[in-house]
Amino acid sequence: MMERPLTSTRGLTVRIRPLAALSIAALSAVLLAGCAGSAPGSTPAPTDTSAASDLCAVAVPEGDVAASISVSGEVGELPTVEFAAPLEFTTAERVVAVEGDGTQIADGDYVTYARVVYDAATGEQVQAAGFDDAPLPPQQVTIGSGADAYFGCATEGSRLVVITPESQSGGALVNVIDVLEVTPADAWCAATEPGDVFPTVEYSADGIPTVTIPEGDAPDGVQLEVLEEGDGATVEPGDTVTVNYTGVKWSDGSVFDSSYERGEPATFQTTGVVAGFKRALEGQKVGSKILVTMSPSCGYGEAGSSEHELAGETLVFALEIIEVTEQ
The missing domain is CATH 3.10.50.40 (Chitinase A; domain 3)
Structure with missing residues (x-):
């Protein structure tokens, strides 16, 4: 996706987004196919x-x-x-x-x-x-x-x-x-409160989230609900954060990636993830649990505009901010 969506050296399927689609150093494969x-x-x-x-x-x-x-x-x-x-x-x-x-x-x-x-x-x-x-x-x-x-x-x-x-x-x-x-x-993919159609999440005794997708059309842009507000430091733009998360496709409710399942949180800069995930992190406090939806334009792009396997998908993340390191 993107800037660089979630990135980790171990199994994170939210892969690094190609630098700008118009990067002079490396023109996007979306346009030039090699x-x-x-x-x-x-x-x-x-x-x-x-x-x-x-x-x-x-x-x-x-x-x-x-x-x-x-x-x-x-x-x-x-x-x-x-x-x-x-x-x-x-x-x-x-x-x-x-x-x-x-x-x-x-x-x-x-x-x-x-x-x-x-x-x-x-x-x-x-x-x-x-x-x-x-x-x-x-x-x-x-x-x-x-x-x-x-x-x-x-x-x-x-x-x-x-x-x-x-x-x-x-x-x-x-x-x-x-x-x-x-x-x-500041207006691009700015997070708003959930609308009438929004996912729900339940946590197991071990703290593992299960996300349920409701019936209805996926929302546009980024919608965010703070499930539990932490009392730690606030995440600022460019900070390095450590999070646990589960990512689900709105289209079929399937889990496409989960640090919980791997048993290891992911660490990355807020400037290194797709716009929707960035909006879910910045301004939130360490210890917070968040549920966020992001339409394709705020994730991995529309179908046909990107070769990424998640292109065209509205994504849902249940995430918990574990730690933050200032830029």
């Missing part, structure tokens, strides 16, 4: 301290080769892309083909986007995603993430053309990226 790019050359240093301006500064610089590529069609629809192959360039270039009039991306914001990729040497389309009914997992854009060089401080509704040169891990690429929606970091 093709990869490398750091797009040097990027300018930030010129001031505002989040948006920093993103503007670290974006790949404009260039004549990128500007020569013809892109037509409505933003959000698969574009028609024309260029004379092979394109010859040695450093990454970027142009804003269409400038949207929506919200500007700031450091930490989540971006919903669509993307089509071409082989710069042959002109052949490599892959396209996000333009139909299978949206890509939203990408968090932060300074230094790699995605910042692609998106920069673009505005919602923009169409970007980014070309990346040949590297040891893949050939030169032409990327056309549509910025469909921008969501502030």
Whole structure:
């Protein structure tokens, strides 16, 4: 999933999420199916301290080769892309083909986007995603993430053309990226109280939880119930936490992973898990028992947008925070 969802060296099926779906160091397999790019050359240093301006500064610089590529069609629809192959360039270039009039991306914001990729040497389309009914997992854009060089401080509704040169891990690429929606970091997958349809959990004499899924449609976003509030330290963003948990699929009620069953809690940073699990941890106290649901967009992505076995699943976790270490 994701940032990096639950991660542990022993059996945790909530696997490490690929870095940004648009990481320059390693382009997501979701889009490129084996093709990869490398750091797009040097990027300018930030010129001031505002989040948006920093993103503007670290974006790949404009260039004549990128500007020569013809892109037509409505933003959000698969574009028609024309260029004379092979394109010859040695450093990454970027142009804003269409400038949207929506919200500007700031450091930490989540971006919903669509993307089509071409082989710069042959002109052949490599892959396209996000333009139909299978949206890509939203990408968090932060300074230094790699995605910042692609998106920069673009505005919602923009169409970007980014070309990346040949590297040891893949050939030169032409990327056309549509910025469909921008969501502030503090609003993305923010936890709400449970609705009318919400799971229940019972604990055995040994403290092992059993989660029961109710009849009805799975809730959207992240819903959270504190079953028992602890009296320990509060988990802050970036802290390392140790938790026990059981993860259940809403679709069939089956357990897909459980540290209780393994007999060993898991330890990870809150910034290393999927958005829904992160929301379930930060702001809670050590000793707390929590029941949380998360829709696919806050977990491992929608079906068709990710190869992860839990893509498309609404997930339910019964978890207990054992320990926290400050960042």
